[in-house]
Amino acid sequence: MRFPDIDPIAFQIGPVAVRWYGLAYLAGILLGWAYAKRLARTQRIWGDRPAPITPADIDDLLIWVTLGVVLGGRLGYAIFYQPGHFLDDPLGFFRLWQGGMSFHGGMLGTTLALVLFALRRRIPVLSLLDVAAAATPFGLFFGRIANFINGELWGRPSDVPWAMVFPGAGPEPRHPSQLYEAALEGAALFLALRFLTHSLRSLGRPGLTCAAFIGLYGLFRTIVEFFREPDPQLGFITGFFTMGMLLSIPMVIVGAATAAWAIARARR
Incomplete structure (x- = not known):
């Protein structure tokens, strides 16, 4: 199966080219923002206590999160995956349409933005982090779709029927791993977190x-x-082991330990 011939430019107005990559990130941020507002105003999912976050807080948070995602994601990519590259080409840091975003860097940048915003607004930090976490899969889903459209971050060689020959990746068919990530990190993760927030009142x-x-x-x-x-x-x-594994495996351990702590804390 050949990679579909998708123009990375969605549309162009004069000299200004609007790319699918940028539109995907915009869609993820806006949908996440709308979903976070919905969580904030749905009182029944907060249990016995009133929601400590208002939709107005989410509106004001949008610009903070956007900066955290973009700056953190770009810095993370430079540090974890391309050390030295941006030292040789500093202006390349601003060419976001060429790709090159690290989830782990974006997560750290967003977490910092959320903590600073919560402290400034005197909002419970953990509650704000919970709402942001529940809304994040939107951005992950569309970000991986953008990687697929750009024909980047392809998978390993494979003979599965849906393997694709990606431009610039040689003649071998490969796993469309970007779509695997969109399905797991986007759709499956969203459904799991929605079950927690709406059914288990997490x-x-x-x-x-x-x-x-x-x-x-x-x-x-x-x-x-x-x-x-x-x-x-x-x-x-x-x-x-890949760099992605080395950065992700500790997350499983930290997530499990933090979940156990949060449950024990709630019981107390």
Whole structure:
């Protein structure tokens, strides 16, 4: 199966080209924002206590999260995957349409933005992190779709019927690992967190939703790394371990430990 011939430019107005990559990130942020507002105003999912976050808080948070995602994701990519590259080409840091975003860097940048915003507004930090975690799968889903449209971050060679020949990846059919990530890190993660927030009322246990997000993302990303081609400038770090695995496996441990702490704290 050949990779579909998708123009990375969605439309163009004069000299200004609007790319699917940018539209995908915009869609993820806006849908996540709308969903977070819905969580904030749905009182029944917060248990016995009133929601400590208002839709107005979510409106004001949008710009903070956007900066955290973009700056953190770009810095994370530079540090974890392309050390030295942006030192040789500093202006390349601003060419976002060429790709190059790290989830782990974006998560750290967003977490910092959320903590600073919560402290400034005197909002419970854990509750804000929970709401943000529940809304994040929208961005992950559309971000991986954008990777697929760009024909980047392809998978390892494979003979499965849906394997694709990606431009620039040689003649071998490969796993469309970007779609695997969209399905697991986006759709499956969203459904799991929605079950927690709406059926198990996890927002009433501050920190639990965020912990579940961290642990499940780490698990899903580790699984996908067995199908995804390691970044060429890094390859396998040691044995079969990739940089993505080394960054994600600790997330499973941290997520499980934090979930146990959040449940015990709620009981007390």
